[in-house]
Amino acid sequence: MTAHASPSPALQPRVARQPIWDLAGALHGYELLYRTPDGVPAGVDRWQEPYQEEASAAVLDQLDRVAGPELSFVNITRGFLVQGRTLPPHAGRLVLEVVETVPADDAALAGLQRLRAQGYRIALDDFTASAAQLAMLPWADYVKIDCRDLLRHGTALVELARSHGALVVAERVSDARLVARCTRWGFDLLQGDALGAATTSAS
Template sequence: MDGQLFGNEFLYRSRDGLPAQVDRWRSDRQDVATAMVLDVLFGDGPPADTTFAFVNITRSFLVNDRPLPAHPGRLVLEVVESVRADDAVLAGLQRLRQRGYRIAIDDFVGDADQVKMMPYADFVKLDCRDVRRQGAGLVQLARRHGARLVAERVSDSLLVEECRAWGFDFMQGDLLGPAVTERS
């Protein structure tokens, strides 16, 4: 947390640049949205940027039903909260880690499926609102397997100080820089 940019999260947006609430869509439509984001980022090879690219990934990408870019170096596969930790998903996480992909667990609240995926996680992302509701024990649980912790929804300087006290490694939120939409 030295103020340096570590990475960016890339999300699917509506044509007018607004959040599209993809997490409420049917899984097949979520797959298409993920594929579009990956194509924009990696369609012509890995981007020249040197920061990490966090991209929400659905089950289909984890179990090899849909292809991932062949450039794992900077891509962080952010496992969305709707993914259940069945045998195929856990095997996929292990396989992808062995191939050089980094894994993040998104919106960690400590549910059983997320806990099963933690041994494969390089990053665990926690919404600060959940940490305030559930307490520091949630942060301790998230750190259990050595993943680096990312505080999401950091919206004011008081929350920055709370995140430091909780022991987060990275922060994400509007206070740190507004979300932007770029069209390709």
């Protein structure tokens, strides 16, 4: 992971919402995304883990303001699984997206089981069938696959992702052709600019 400067503690970050749809065109939920105070993407996935964790905490802190009755998907790091960081009381409507860099050590797996038992739903983000992701798969309610990874790894990735009963979400669905292909490939849910760009909340 490339190192990145810390987000500024002096300014309040903003949150963008990108819709997630089922194949019938019904809204399933929103992914909530960290944005700079100016409302632009911050490249959080390139930050070092402590800063990623603070970005996740900043999004969760604003959940009451930006979330509706739909499911809210929020990226989390290992610290939310093993260090007891406070999560908002949105069990049943909050989907915790475990980022792809989280190792599947005993503490992380125990954290997945604990949070799921508390009513939080679990998603695996950017699934490429890494050893860690395969170890976490039995506790996943959702598995998200970047369309670019699917083109590299093949459609068998979709069946592997659903092998423990998770719903499979196509991410970065960027055009109508990909919408049609993801439907043929057997995805349950779709997310991407072709279906609705991420829009930033007002300050």
